Amino acid sequence: xxxxxxxxxxxxxxxxxxxxxxxxxxxxxxxxxxxxxxxxxxxxxxxxxxxxxxxxxxxxxxxxxxxxxxxxxxxxxxxxxxxxxxxxxxxxxxxxxxxxxxxxxxxxxxxxxxxxxxxxxxxxxxxxxxxxxxxxxxxxxxxxxxxxxxxxxxxxxxxxxxxxxxxxxxxxxxxxxxxxxxxxxxxxxxxxxxxxxxxxxxxxxxxxxxxxxxxxxxxxxxxxxxxxxxxxxxxxxxxxxxxxxxxxxxxxxxxxxxxxxxxxxxxxxxxxxxxxxxxxxxxxxxxxxxxxxxxxxxxxxxxxxxxxxxxxxxxxxxxxxxxxxxxxxxxxxxxxxxxxxxxxxxxxxxxxxxxxxxxxxxxxxxxxxxxxxxxxxxxxxxxxxxxxxxxxxxxxxxxxxxxxxxxxxxxxxxxxxxxxxxxxxxxxxxxxxxxxxxxxxxxxxxxxxxxxxxxxxxxxxxxxxxxxxxxxxxxxxxxxxxxxxxxxxxxxxxxxxxxxxxxxxxxxxxxxxxxxxxxxxxxxxxxxxxxxxxxxxxxxxxxxxxxxxxxxxxxxxxxxxxxxxxxxxxxxxxxxxxxxxxxxxxxxxxxx
Amino acid sequence: xxxxxxxxxxxxxxxxxxxxxxxxxxxxxxxxxxxxxxxxxxxxxxxxxxxxxxxxxxxxxxxxxxxxxxxxxxxxxxxxxxxxxxxxxxxxxxxxxxxxxxxxxxxxxxxxxxxxxxxxxxxxxxxxxxxxxxxxxxxxxxxxxxxxxxxxxxxxxxxxxxxxxxxxxxxxxxxxxxxxxxxx
Amino acid sequence: xxxxxxxxxxxxxxxxxxxxxxxxxxxxxxxxxxxxxxxxxxxxxxxxxxxxxxxxxxxxxxxxxxxxxxxxxxxxxxxxxxxxxxxxxxxxxxxxxxxxxxxxxxxxxxxxxxxxxxxxxxxxxxxxxxxxxxxxxxxxxxxxxxxx
Numbered sequence: 001x002x003x004x005x006x007x008x009x010x011x012x013x014x015x016x017x018x019x020x021x022x023x024x025x026x027x028x029x030x031x032x033x034x035x036x037x038x039x040x041x042x043x044x045x046x047x048x049x050x051x052x053x054x055x056x057x058x059x060x061x062x063x064x065x066x067x068x069x070x071x072x073x074x075x076x077x078x079x080x081x082x083x084x085x086x087x088x089x090x091x092x093x094x095x096x097x098x099x100x101x102x103x104x105x106x107x108x109x110x111x112x113x114x115x116x117x118x119x120x121x122x123x124x125x126x127x128x129x130x131x132x133x134x135x136x137x138x139x140x141x142x143x144x145x146x147x148x149x150x151x152x153x154x155x156x157x158x159x160x161x162x163x164x165x166x167x168x169x170x171x172x173x174x175x176x177x178x179x180x181x182x183x184x185x186x187x188x189x190x191x192x193x194x195x196x197x198x199x200x201x202x203x204x205x206x207x208x209x210x211x212x213x214x215x216x217x218x219x220x221x222x223x224x225x226x227x228x229x230x231x232x233x234x235x236x237x238x239x240x241x242x243x244x245x246x247x248x249x250x251x252x253x254x255x256x257x258x259x260x261x262x263x264x265x266x267x268x269x270x271x272x273x274x275x276x277x278x279x280x281x282x283x284x285x286x287x288x289x290x291x292x293x294x295x296x297x298x299x300x301x302x303x304x305x306x307x308x309x310x311x312x313x314x315x316x317x318x319x320x321x322x323x324x325x326x327x328x329x330x331x332x333x334x335x336x337x338x339x340x341x342x343x344x345x346x347x348x349x350x351x352x353x354x355x356x357x358x359x360x361x362x363x364x365x366x367x368x369x370x371x372x373x374x375x376x377x378x379x380x381x382x383x384x385x386x387x388x389x390x391x392x393x394x395x396x397x398x399x400x401x402x403x404x405x406x407x408x409x410x411x412x413x414x415x416x417x418x419x420x421x422x423x424x425x426x427x428x429x430x431x432x433x434x435x436x437x438x439x440x441x442x443x444x445x446x447x448x449x450x451x452x453x454x455x456x457x458x459x460x461x462x463x464x465x466x467x468x469x470x471x472x473x474x475x476x477x478x479x480x481x482x483x484x485x486x487x488x489x490x491x492x493x494x495x496x497x498x499x500x501x502x503x504x505x506x507x508x509x510x511x512x513x514x515x516x517x518x519x520x521x522x523x524x525x526x527x528x529x530x531x532x533x534x535x536x537x538x539x540x541x542x543x544x545x546x547x548x549x550x551x552x553x554x555x556x557x558x559x560x561x562x563x564x565x566x567x568x569x570x571x572x573x574x575x576x577x578x579x580x581x582x583x584x585x586x587x588x589x590x591x592x
Numbered sequence: 593x594x595x596x597x598x599x600x601x602x603x604x605x606x607x608x609x610x611x612x613x614x615x616x617x618x619x620x621x622x623x624x625x626x627x628x629x630x631x632x633x634x635x636x637x638x639x640x641x642x643x644x645x646x647x648x649x650x651x652x653x654x655x656x657x658x659x660x661x662x663x664x665x666x667x668x669x670x671x672x673x674x675x676x677x678x679x680x681x682x683x684x685x686x687x688x689x690x691x692x693x694x695x696x697x698x699x700x701x702x703x704x705x706x707x708x709x710x711x712x713x714x715x716x717x718x719x720x721x722x723x724x725x726x727x728x729x730x731x732x733x734x735x736x737x738x739x740x741x742x743x744x745x746x747x748x749x750x751x752x753x754x755x756x757x758x759x760x761x762x763x764x765x766x767x768x769x770x771x772x773x774x775x776x
Numbered sequence: 777x778x779x780x781x782x783x784x785x786x787x788x789x790x791x792x793x794x795x796x797x798x799x800x801x802x803x804x805x806x807x808x809x810x811x812x813x814x815x816x817x818x819x820x821x822x823x824x825x826x827x828x829x830x831x832x833x834x835x836x837x838x839x840x841x842x843x844x845x846x847x848x849x850x851x852x853x854x855x856x857x858x859x860x861x862x863x864x865x866x867x868x869x870x871x872x873x874x875x876x877x878x879x880x881x882x883x884x885x886x887x888x889x890x891x892x893x894x895x896x897x898x899x900x901x902x903x904x905x906x907x908x909x910x911x912x913x914x915x916x917x918x919x920x921x922x923x924x
Contacts, residue, residue, distance in 0.1 A: 370868065373868045374790070374868055376891075377868065377889055377890075377891045378792050378793075380891035380892060381792075381796055381890075381891060381892060381893050381896070383892075384891075384892035384893045384894055385893045388893060388894070409891075413891060424871045439762050442750065442760075442762075443760045443762060443763070445747075446750055446751060446754040446760045447754075449751045449754060449755070472871075472872045472873060475872075476872075596856055596857070596859070602914075666913065670913075707905070707908075707909075707912075708805065708806060708901070708905050708908075709905050709909065714909070717906070717909055718913075721915050721916070721919065724916075724919040725916065725919070728919070757921055757922055757923065758886070758922055758923025758924050759879075759921060759923050763876065764921055766876070767876060767879045767880055767921060768918075768919070770876075770880040771879075771880050771882070774880060774881070
């Protein structure tokens with residue numbers, strides 16, 4: 001955009017410069033032409049002056065010739081040219097005066113000339129009178145005649161002087177004119193060439209711009225086509241709205257979004273609104289009115305009704321921009337989100353179903369384990385009463401059966417207790433609080449104090465941090481891990497459990513690759529128990545998975561599943577590692 | 593309208609005793625709780641009158657020396673626990689038999705016969721109660737309390753606490769704190 | 777002493793449990809007077825009657841029809857008439873949170889119904905003797921918390 005503006009400035013400057021050059025050339029030419037005509041007039045004037053001066057001489061000669069004829073013939077007829085030339089000289093003289101009124105030298109010369117002419121004419125008269133009286137004193141006459149010749153020579157000389165002056169003037173003017181005009185053609189030629197060059201550059205510029213424009217136009221055309229296709233594929237349409245003259249433009253696909261063919265109706269807001277779902281019409285109108293004021297339309301969802309009754313969900317977004325002429329224009333995009341909405345609705349329904357299922361499952365689990373406790377407890381209690389009161393009356397096998405029943409009942413109780421614990425270990429409505437884990441570990445040890453004392457177990461721990469946790473659950477986690485180690489102790493060794501702690505960065509432990517936090521608290525529970533085979537590292541956390549025969553060890557296969565559930569609830573991880581007959585270690589990661 | 597009164601059982605009894613004894617014109621000292629020391633020997637007539645007078649208050653004369661001794665055992669134990677600053681190094685059994693001039697075996701069997709619990713249990717109960725008091729009112733840490741009450745370790749104290757009350761010291765503290773919050 | 781037997785009330789909707797309970801007290805050496813109520817509503821009806829004898833210890837089952845143990849606990853704690861009564865929750869297992877919650881709401885004792893008669897006797901004996909110690913030795917009842 002900006003670059004184009006620059007280009008147009010460039011062309012403008014070239015044109016202005018060219019215009020000035022042409023104006024300049026015109027000015028110069030005009031000046032030269034007017035100079036030329038002035039010179040021409042001066043030449044004409046010089047010639048006129050020449051002619052007039054020649055004329056004067058010729059009149060004087062006429063007069064001289066007439067006088068000579070008179071003198072010889074004494075016939076006064078010859079005097080006629082003399083008189084005539086006199087008046088003619090006067091006329092010519094007046095003209096000369098007019099011709100030379102600007103030149104003081106000429107004026108002076110004319111004055112001198114006038115005197116000389118008067119003197120000559122007077123000489124004529126004297127000579128004529130002497131001849132007429134016929135008292136021709138030859139000597140005297142000769143003298144007068146000679147005087148006349150001298151006058152004539154002076155006049156001639158004067159006239160020649162004036163002519164010379166005039167010719168000089170002419171030559172001078174000619175020279176100055178030539179001086180002026182000498183470089184003009186080259187200069188003008190140069191200027192014209194320059195102008196032509198400039199004009200050519202401008203032309204080249206314009207034509208390249210035009211080329212570019214054509215290319216851009218072509219691209220725009222392609223782009224428009226691509227947009228059209230994109231609109232069809234993506235189910236969206238675009239529109240423009242010139243606010244000032246209230247003119248709309250709808251893209252082809254916008255019509256299609258309304259279930260119509262392109263340009264099926266005139267692009268107006270009223271026509272568009274007629275497709276909008278009646279319940280959404282008011283909302284949309286308000287939004288449009290708002291858009292006029294705020295120049296920005298936040299996303300708006302509304303429904304449209306196709307002529308065939310189909311309802312589609314549309315989402316629109318609009319923004320105000322100013323076009324090149326500075327006119328307000330709103331441009332916008334409208335998308336068909338029916339599929340998205342359908343998808344979201346399906347998802348929501350599925351989620352609700354899933355949630356419901358989950359809740360039902362939890363409730364079932366809870367109710368099952370909780371309500372199963374009651375009859376079992378009674379069976380056990382009645383059994384204990386039976387044992388207390390009636391065992392003396394039992395046969396040996398009867399006593400054995402009692403024992404078996406008791407064992408099974410106990411086992412069932414353990415299972416139910418653990419299941420109940422498992423079902424209670426939920427994240428819902430639990431709040432995380434910052435808790436000193438040393439305290440929780442201490443509480444867990446308290447919980448197990450009986451068995452710890454019985455097994456004479458050594459439990460050592462690093463100083464643990466304060467962490468945001470669900471305290472009951474972490475205590476449960478610690479209890480389960482400790483009790484697991486105590487349960488699967490080596491027969492010949494004193495149980496030893498070492499709890500170590502460190503803060504680790506997510507990137508420093510590959511096991512945390514799925515973690516969402518940057519840092520984790522890492523707790524390792526290491527024991528010297530019977531351990532387990534490496535192949536069971538995953539299986540060990542599965543619900544009801546047990547690695548040992550239930551007659552050997554009393555586990556239910558739920559304890560470690562609870563641990564896993566607890567770490568999951570805390571967005572943490574738990575991993576197990578074991579070496580048979582050497583021990584196991586459990587690593588717990590909690591987000592820091 | 594109802595009015596609830598709270599009374600000091602000990603004081604009320606003492607007052608009743610004093611009143612009745614004065615009525616009968618007997619010379620006496622009220623020594624410990626429930627123990628009247630007569631300065632002159634009582635005739636059986638006087639004794640009968642005194643017994644009848646107390647009967648109205650549902651107070652009965654315990655002639656049984658056993659009960660008195662049990663009370664003495666309790667007093668000695670409480671005194672022993674609350675005044676541990678005086679540093680009783682000897683075992684409580686030795687201390688008790690020396691102080692009460694009876695064999696410990698005799699005291700122990702007598703105690704459980706009357707109270708249905710053992711002396712050991714009683715001592716533990718008293719210690720735990722004192723611990724509760726110290727946790728709540730003196731704001732002492734469990735370590736400090738263990739030291740104060742001559743426990744070998746904190747673990748020992750908290751295990752005993754847990755075994756006696758079924759809850760851990762921290763849970764106890766938490767529950768009481770939450771209760772206070774709830775009542776306010 | 778003024779009284780040589782302890783008044784005890786149990787509210788439990790389970791007939792077998794009531795039977796175990798009374799049997800256990802019968803076999804214990806302690807002299808007690810045990811009465812039982814079939815649910816919380818009957819219990820409260822009695823406790824709020826004019827001539828009710830307020831028991832030393834009240835055992836409350838949590839899951840009862842009509843009025844649950846928690847509701848009873850709430851009503852009893854709101855009524856200062858029962859200030860000196862020790863309340864024992866007597867229930868099948870509950871979550872740690874629930875147990876703590878009953879303590880916070882004012883229960884003194886939480887008993888998880890045991891799975892043998894011997895344990896039951898032991899527990900009830902413990903409850904009664906501990907309570908008796910609190911009474912006889914003037915211990916601070918506010919600190920009376922016992923979980924069995």
